[in-house]
Amino acid sequence: MPSDDPVPTTSPWTAPTAPHAQGTAGGDGTLGGALDATVRVPGSKSITNRAYVLAALSTGPTLVREPLDSRDARLMLGALTALGATAEHTPDGVRISPLTPGSGETDVALGNAGTVARFTPAPAALGNRTVHFDGDAAIRHRPLSPLLDALRDLGADVADEGGRPGAPPFTVHGHGGLTGGEVDLDSSASSQFLSALLLAAPAFERGVTVRLVGTVPSEPHIAMTLDMLRRFGAAPERHGREVHVPPATLTLADYTVEPDLSTAAPFVAAPLVAGGTVRIAGWPRETTQPGDWLRSLVAELGGEAVFERAPDGSDLLRVTGSGHLPGRELDLHEVGELTPVIAAMLCFADGPSRISGVAHLRGHETDRLTALATELTALGGDVTDTADGLVIRPAPLRAGTFHTYDDHRLVMAGAVLGLRVRGIEVENPATVGKTFPGFVDAWHAVLG
Template identity: 90%
Template structure:
């Protein structure tokens, strides 16, 4: 794992202000790590494949390591190499196993179905925070598909729980309410090729983050499955998966604070490796830049690789933004809009109450405590800009809130970001990279 700046292991981190940057305006290039969403999906599909898969440029972070550990407990192998991680298929096993979830939503949601494919009795548990995150609709759907899942004494439908494997699942048709998390649907679709009959999911309620569903379907096709979607019904037939080599894209959601930096502080930041075509929801940031008066354009680096160049002047208009499809960007976007020239409204993100923390309540509380005027609505936030002042920005063990605190610090000296190490969930080297962007490396 990347070596973190000592500041990231302290109880708080003083987020640097942009006025310290060399020459005033920002002018730098940054490389963000691989996508967490793609990395963990690739690991799952590789474990379900018939042969070894080399996953190139994967994210190396707390959540990604928890996924590899979970797959190892279920019988898959993983070997770290200079060119990536080589994942070998799940193998049958007997006896008990334990999957440690931490606070990793993808691990908690993607691995129970895999446990049902084997012969092991697998115990699942994690941090206190994961016990509060929604899981019941997924576990209920797996039970309907034949999985033997026993509650473990906590809240019904939440960790801890146990999956007793009986050698596979028949699959079939199931109704699923995925309104609390698109990962419920992705979890069923990723495992479906290994079900005897595949799976047909009929969606009930709204589905947040359609781009993540598109990502799952695209990756299934890359590994050899043939998923089909018709309106609110998704079918994945049984298939033999195989893919020798898969390269993970940079995490565009993790790039959000670096995209925000020139819009908030003025100048130019280039993000290396930004793909021209992608299913990642974070690609929406290019549209946001234009809507907020900045410029986002592709250019070629000296070595021929792609860069996304983002330029801004530090002047932001107030906006009404529906972030239903890109909810994970809300913390950084909300921090940006605290510096707008008028009120803003973020909508469509009620599901954020069930993420690492209740992100809407956390943002309203913390931004208001620093002098802002931020109120919750049923499905979002209303942000009325006001002068911000120094103070502690509590992060609730949420990596995206650390990134939001960093954005606030660009314009407000003395922002003390609590528990910066929690950003290791998706970007262990974030503190180092942020200081480098501001010319403080």
């Protein structure tokens, strides 16, 4: 079953160069004061899709305010609707009504959305439907097996459907619920495996106790999942490498989604690379989002990131940079999704840099480490991938095509390169619709 929402293919996009930007990596141009703009990024994909799942598992309707409207979010709504929930679009947000047990057979289109592939099999096992899962060709190569094995250990009836074992296409045969209990889980390939079990755990008869095997990347995403469970009425507990979620009745009438701080990464990078100031509207002062780490990165790279009040009284984050970057060694294990933008930014540093701790990126939308090393080197960079990251050495960049491999974060990385290199042709910019359909227009607006 192919996805019913294919990624559009478009002509390459010529990434705009920042005003007054001169020189490339290894050059000696002066870049001061190029930018002065304010931008608002859409709602967090991670929060939106977790809120949708928790709302669908609740006992009453939930109004999800300011959700992300993107391909991945629409695929999640489509999946939950196929499982028996309802989604009503209102002027104030999306109102989700709970899953109904149902019967018969249904299809879930995954696209290339990891959250949909990982967060919806457990809810499928709670109903009485036979649910077929499949999506884009890329989703069939993304890691999923540890989660499906854990669901089987907890009593789910999951059948492989002739593809690679433990990957789409697969079928979940619902038998009216899951007993739950204790399970071992290797979540080293994706923290979403753990989040998937925890989000559904309140609906299991005995809840779930997960014993973690191996390392878990992106701990902030686990903190996000636990925080949202508590907001919806669950009582999760974590003790070292063991996480327990007892049975609970979920309910929350109203939930507001924060702006996506990972999607804000290229706008944070822009003044550091090109010089000047960019303000990101709505940046929360307290958050579990891993993207909030960008504030400390700005300071480490010699810039300034400070909160201000907008004229309407809301918060914004003002980021100011000079256009001159030092080389750095960065362990991005907890914030791996920021790697493409940070790697592009460090191509303009005045010394060598190393990114480590992100071996799990080889199983994202594409093998991001190989893709970045290949594409940045093709543009004149000196970039090599290691077992768990990248080594970036100063080298002049040149014009050329930056291939994006149907990966939204690579489109954003290409945009950052274009700030100081004229003639960067970013392949298939429409793939950024996975998280920010209006990204190209917003980027042009920031650059004036």
